[in-house]
Amino acid sequence: MTSAIRRAAVLAALALAPLAIPAQAHHSFAMFDPAKPMKFEATVQSLQWTAPHAVLWVEAGKVGGYDAGLWSLELPTSPANLAKMGWSRNSVKAGDKLIVEINPMRDGRRAGQFKRATFVGSGQVLSIGAIPGVQPPK
């Protein structure tokens, strides 16, 4: 199987996923565990600048019991509100090294709720500012 065909097969499999999974957008954060926060170094893959929750995608090596791989880190709100906090879709770029702080998924999957990130080297911090009604992560 060529890599192009393999890729097409993966895409086809992903395309079927929504049939089984209802569209879920604006959701509670009960699936994340604020009692077991994590902090680890990761490399930015992309910042998904979408409503209702932006997502920071990062690659990390083996962290504790987690295999190396791609993490989805959900931000608590949408691009319009993040812009008011000083974020933009260019706040990070692919390849940036970050120390990320997250609340991980309770069920062990490689995903979490973004709390803050610090650029390795510059020490610049990306955090969630205060907007009335938009609570920063615990």
Added chain:
Amino acid sequence: MHSRLKPIHRFAHPSRWLIAAMGLLLPVAAQGADAPVLNPAPTRAQWAAIADQPDLSGVWAPGPLDKYVPGGPEAPQWLPDVAKQVDHLKQLDAEGRPQNIYVNCLPEGLPSSVTQNLNSVEFLVTPGRVTVLSEFDGNRLRRIWIDGRPHPADPDPTFSGHSIGHWEGQSLVVDTVGFLPEVFIPLSQGVGFPNNGGMHVEERITLTGPDTLRQDIVVHAPKVLAAPWHASRTYTRHRERNYDLAEASCRQGDFIESTDAQGNAVFVPLPKDAGGATLPPDQAVTPASTGTHP
């Protein structure tokens, strides 16, 4: 007329004869009592009059979410049977199993768009109408007709209902009916109860200062509420450009940008957990050692 029926083979299928018959009937109906009502073109005087009305321009950022003390006078007063169901939903929410009333990307409608919105709102005033643009899970649109029209006798049920309004001093007074019965009366973003039909919302949108605004609503929902529910939201005006409303599509977050085998740009669906959290493509299935994270 006969020339319109040629060539004859176009009407070989019975449904085409039906369509042709409807085509003959429609022009007759249009000339009768059901002639279309027109929205007249605005006049220069109508545009000028807007300058003398309260200035709702700019972007309005909502204040803190209302908190309703359980049993307090500001909380919705539910009918007894409904109160039992609401108590159960509140219990589930407290146990970390929220009802998630805003997870399907359907419009939230009233009163959620007033009491539970976290994002900026715009009020566009043009002759005969006020258009409310906002963002909840995605961009939202609501029309308030201020051209003197009444509610339709039998409005098509919608999420935001049919709104008519008029100015009283610094207030835009709005009356809304025609809601879908499924539209929630929310207590929070995790608990709400459907209005179950017949909901009616009274509303005052008031400029309270140079850059402050208050939206007061009274919700009448006789199928579920024992008394009308009064709620309010305050807003602060912003003219900074980073407060401008942005395009927000509720479903876009369900996909990630990728390329297909031919190198073309495509959206690829992302897996989600039961509660709606975005997952990496290789994490669609919960690990075998499920229960708690490693």
